[in-house]
Each structure stands twice: as structure tokens, then as C-alpha cells.
Amino acid sequence: MCLGVYGKVLQVNEDLAVVDFGGGLVKEALVGVEEVKAGDYVVVHAGVIVSRLNENEFAEVFNHVSEAVQILASSGADVADYWQSIKTRLAELLMQKPTPEE
Amino acid sequence: MERRMDLRRLTKTVFRDSILASQLAKLINDYWRLLRSNGVEEVKIMNFCGTHEYTSTHYGIRNILPPGVSLVAGPGCPVCITPSYYVETAVGLALEGFTVYTYGDAYRLPAVREVKGCRSLSDARIAGADVRVVYSFLDAVRDAASHGKPSVFLAVGFETTCPAYASAIASEMVPSNLTLISAGRLTPPAARYAVERVGTVSGVIAPGHVSTITGAGVWRFLPEEYGIPTVVTGFEPVDVLIAVAIILRQLAENKPGLVVEYSRTVTIEGNQRAKKLLSQVFDVVDSAWRGIGFIEQSGYALQENFARYDAVKMFGLREPGRDGWKNDLLPGCICGRVILGAAKPTDCPLFMKRCTPGTPYGPCMVSAEGACSIWARLGGRERLVEVV
Ligand code: SF4
Numbered sequence: 078m079c080l081g082v083y084g085k086v087l088q089v090n091e092d093l094a095v096v097d098f099g100g101g102l103v104k105e106a107l108v109g110v111e112e113v114k115a116g117d118y119v120v121v122h123a124g125v126i127v128s129r130l131n132e133n134e135f136a137e138v139f140n141h142v143s144e145a146v147q148i149l150a151s152s153g154a155d156v157a158d159y160w161q162s163i164k165t166r167l168a169e170l171l172m173q174k175p176t177p178e179e
Numbered sequence: 180m181e182r183r184m185d186l187r188r189l190t191k192t193v194f195r196d197s198i199l200a201s202q203l204a205k206l207i208n209d210y211w212r213l214l215r216s217n218g219v220e221e222v223k224i225m226n227f228c229g230t231h232e233y234t235s236t237h238y239g240i241r242n243i244l245p246p247g248v249s250l251v252a253g254p255g256c257p258v259c260i261t262p263s264y265y266v267e268t269a270v271g272l273a274l275e276g277f278t279v280y281t282y283g284d285a286y287r288l289p290a291v292r293e294v295k296g297c298r299s300l301s302d303a304r305i306a307g308a309d310v311r312v313v314y315s316f317l318d319a320v321r322d323a324a325s326h327g328k329p330s331v332f333l334a335v336g337f338e339t340t341c342p343a344y345a346s347a348i349a350s351e352m353v354p355s356n357l358t359l360i361s362a363g364r365l366t367p368p369a370a371r372y373a374v375e376r377v378g379t380v381s382g383v384i385a386p387g388h389v390s391t392i393t394g395a396g397v398w399r400f401l402p403e404e405y406g407i408p409t410v411v412t413g414f415e416p417v418d419v420l421i422a423v424a425i426i427l428r429q430l431a432e433n434k435p436g437l438v439v440e441y442s443r444t445v446t447i448e449g450n451q452r453a454k455k456l457l458s459q460v461f462d463v464v465d466s467a468w469r470g471i472g473f474i475e476q477s478g479y480a481l482q483e484n485f486a487r488y489d490a491v492k493m494f495g496l497r498e499p500g501r502d503g504w505k506n507d508l509l510p511g512c513i514c515g516r517v518i519l520g521a522a523k524p525t526d527c528p529l530f531m532k533r534c535t536p537g538t539p540y541g542p543c544m545v546s547a548e549g550a551c552s553i554w555a556r557l558g559g560r561e562r563l564v565e566v567v
Contacts, residue, residue, distance in 0.1 A: 080230050080388070080547075080548070081339070081387070081388040081391070081414075083186065083187040083190065084187075085185070085186075085187070092346075092350070099187060104314075105317075106315075107315075107317055107343060107346060107347075109342055109343070109346065109450065109452065109453050110450055110452060110453070111451070111452055118186040118187065120388060120391060120444050122339045122340065122388055123282065123314070123315050123316070123336070123339075123340050123343055124314055124315020124316065124317050124318065124343060125315065125317075125342060125343045125346070127339055127342070127388060127391045127392060127450060127453065128388075128391035128392075128444045128445070128450060129444065130186050130443055130444050131442070131443050131444065132186060132189075132443075134442040134443040134444075135186075135189060135190075135193065135443055136193075137442055138418075138421060138440050138442060138443070139421075141421060141424075141425050141438060141440065142203070142206065142421060142424060144428075145206060145210070145424050145425065145428045146206065148428060148431075148432065149206070149209050149210065149213070149428075152213060154209050154212075154213070156206070156209060159202040159205045159206060160202075162198065162202050163199060163202045163203070166196065166198045166199055166202070167193070167199065170192050170193050170196060170199075171189075171193070173184060173192065
């Protein structure tokens with residue numbers, strides 16, 4: 078029950094929001110966070126919006142990986158190859174074209 | 180940042196990418212070599228969340244980790260740890276004519292003692308009782324209001340689920356014919372219990388969606404008091420691999436800390452609105468965990484001024500007392516050890532013999548987040564590697 082499903086808010090009426098989960102599934106959810114508006118991406122758990130998705134953070138998590146790689150490199154490990162591969166791949170993925178849904 | 184694609188799709192694209200996963204596996208292996216050269220022989224990483232257990236098993240993550248690095252399950256499945264007593268109470272009320280609501284996961288949860296020949300709510304329904312499975316508490320509120328019959332909700336769940344009860348109660352949406360068996364539980368006290376009792380946990384993958392409510396800050400005690408690297412992690416395979424890499428790095432550097440890997444939706448402070456509602460409606464009390472026993476300050480009890488929503492108080496039922504609590508597992512079931520990371524599901528002699536997803540014998544075989552159910556459906560360690 079830690080399961081959370083990502084959805085996109087279509088409409089908000091006070092404490093109730095209409096959320097699109099993709100694949101044609103649209104359901105009502107209780108608004109459990111402050112200031113949710115149409116267009117927001119949210120995490121829904123058991124019919125309640127428990128949090129919002131923050132787009133700016135998507136690539137940030139790879140900073141932890143970058144730090145880890147640097148520390149390994151300073152200990153003499155040869156990490157150049159896979160670090161380059163992670164960076165290139167991430168850039169490719171993040172720059173993909175918008176989907177028709179947008 | 181200019182929006183480039185649907186965030187749901189972006190998550191799948193980035194955090195399920197096989198190339199990233201294979202490169203992260205190499206990073207993990209390099210850290211493991213470093214740890215080995217420092218004399219470390221084993222690293223045991225505990226996840227607290229059934230959904231992390233699912234990710235690790237479904238994507239075959241155990242297969243790409245170095246042999247000395249193991250991922251073990253923790254007490255993070257709310258259905259698995261719901262005391263048998265509450266199931267028996269709900270079954271009893273259903274057979275007395277109450278309409279009983281619960282989530283699909285708890286519907287087939289077996290009790291230790293049979294009530295009039297029924298061991299679960301599903302048995303009670305077969306026996307003619309009015310048991311209704313709902314997707315959300317709101318669905319039960321609406322349904323109970325529409326028929327007006329005496330009704331009870333078997334309200335299981337962790338911090339993620341309990342704000343729904345608190346919100347409906349605080350806003351007076353709950354009709355007078357609907358009461359709750361309040362079986363909500365808090366995860367940090369169970370995490371403390373597990374690392375104290377199991378003793379060999381080297382790192383913790385902390386729950387992602389629980390932390391959207393509580394805030395990641397509640398996990399600080401793990402690195403600060405126990406020296407255990409702790410990462411609040413998302414639920415995709417790349418999330419879990421990044422968490423393992425961070426934990427190994429902290430172990431190699433001997434600098435345990437708290438990292439929020441799941442920063443795309445988790446903050447340090449958490450969801451203030453939900454936390455406020457929880458504290459307005461519930462008191463935090465010592466509570467029983469199935470297969471484990473009582474854990475201090477680990478359960479949500481309805482406050483006195485909401486007693487009219489409390490099925491236990493309204494119908495003169497008893498709460499399981501500390502003295503009366505006995506290991507509430509059926510003979511042979513080792514769920515208590517499975518959820519403390521002390522045994523694997525395959526260590527249980529009943530696994531896939533007497534106990535299967537079709538005919539669950541113990542509580543960990545019922546919920547989609549139960550470790551035994553996940554291993555049974557997805558093959559545990561034997562699963563072929565999907566991500567690399
Ligand atoms: S396999 Fe079944 S009986 Fe054995 S520990 Fe798991 S749930 Fe309990």
C-alpha cells in the first residue's frame with residue numbers, strides 16, 4: 078500500500094480533483110496537498126493525492142551518481158567509460174520529443 | 180524547465196532505461212570491489228516498502244548486484260502486519276449483519292482463529308455476509324451514505340493511507356452509520372525496531388510514498404543514531420540501483436547520511452496538510468504488529484472526540500492488549516522473520532506448498548506487497564534479468 082500511481086490533474090473542485098492516469102483511466106481523487114491545479118502531475122495513493130511531481134528534480138538525482146563516480150575516480154578506479162555513457166544516455170533521454178499527449 | 184514530455188512517461192523513460200541500469204551496475208560493482216579491499220564481506224540493505232520489494236524482484240535487481248550485497252525485505256506491507264485480531268473482529272461484525280468495507284489487499288487476509296467457520300472477509304462473503312471491496316475510503320463513505328445500514332471499514336494502512344481517513348473524518352464527510360476499525364500504523368518506529376533486532380543492516384532503502392507524507396526527515400535517526408546509510412528511494416529499477424550505489428559509497432567513505440533520491444516528489448518536511456490532519460484526528464499509541472508484537476508509539480488511534488467513528492469503542496469490542504498478545508501467525512508460518520529481513524520467503528517450508536497466492540496460509544502471501552506473494556508470483560532470486 079505504499080503503491081502510488083502517477084496521474085495528471087484535469088480539473089479541481091475544492092477537495093476533489095479529476096485525475097487522468099493514462100490509458101483512458103480517469104478517476105476522482107481527494108486533494109491531499111496544498112494548491113493543486115489542472116495540469117499538475119501528482120502521486121495518487123488509495124484515492125488521495127499525496128504529493129506533486131517536481132519536474133526540475135528529475136535529472137538532479139544523477140548528481141549523486143556523479144559525486145559517487147568522482148569519489149571512485151579519486152581512489153584510482155577507472156570510471157571514465159561508464160560515466161561518459163551515463164551522461165550521454167541521460168542527455169538523450171531528457172531531450173526526447175514531446176509525446177502526442179502534451 | 181521547459182516541459183518536454185509527459186512526466187509519467189519521462190519517469191519510465193529515464194528510470195527504467197536499461198543502458199543507465201547497466202552502467203549503474205558497473206558503478207555498484209566498483210564500489211563493492213573498493214569495500215572488499217577494505218575487508219568488508221557482506222552488505223545487507225533492507226527495504227521497508229513492499230513496493231521496493233516488488234521492484235527489486237520484478238526487475239531482477241538482486242541478480243545484477245555483487246554476490247556480497249543482499250537486498251532484504253522489511254516490515255513495510257501494512258496488510259501483512261495488521262493483527263489477526265482486527266480481521267477476526269471485522270469478520271465477526273460482517274457475520275452479525277454489518278456491511279464491512281476494506282481494500283482488495285485485506286479482503287483475503289487470513290486470521291489465526293476462525294469466526295463461525297470463516298477465516299477471512301472473503302470467507303465471510305462466501306457465507307453470505309455483506310463485504311465490499313473498495314478502491315478508496317471515499318468510495319466507502321459514499322456507498323455507506325447511500326444505503327444507511329450499519330457499516331464498518333477495516334482501516335489498515337501506513338502514513339500514506341491514513342490521511343484519507345483523517346481528512347474525511349475532520350471534514351465531517353463520514354455518515355453516522357459508518358465506523359472504523361482503526362488499524363493504521365507508523366513506519367519509523369518499526370524501522371527502529373527492525374534495525375535494533377536484526378542487527379546486521381548495513382543500509383536502508385526508506386519508503387518513498389510514506390515519505391511524501393512524513394517527510395524524509397523522519398529517517399535521520401537511522402544514520403545519526405545507528406550509523407546506517409539511508410536513502411529515500413523511488414520505485415523504478417534505476418531508482419533502486421542509484422540508492423544501492425549511494426549506500427555503498429557512504430559505507431566505503433564511512434560517512435553514513437540521509438539522501439533523498441526520490442526528490443522528484445519527496446521533501447524533507449513532507450506534506451504539511453496531511454500531517455496536520457493526522458494529528459487532529461489520531462493519537463499515536465503503542466500498537467501490535469502481526470508476527471512481531473507491540474512496538475512503542477507505532478499506531479494511530481482515533482482521538483476521544485472522534486469516538487463515534489471508532490468501531491471498537493462503539494460496539495464494546497476489545498483492543499488486543501500487550502499482555503494478551505501472542506504471536507498471531509498460524510503454526511509454521513515464518514512471516515515474522517520474513518518481514519524483519521531475518522529470513523527469505525523461500526526459507527519457509529510452507530512456501531509454494533501449503534501456502535500459495537491462490538490459497539494463502541500466512542499474511543505475507545496475500546497482499547500484492549507481501550514479500551512471499553511477490554516471490555511466489557515473480558520467482559524471487561531465480562528471476563531472469565530484465566533490465567540489463
Ligand atoms: S510462505 Fe506463507 S506461511 Fe510461509 S512465511 Fe510466507 S506467508 Fe507465512
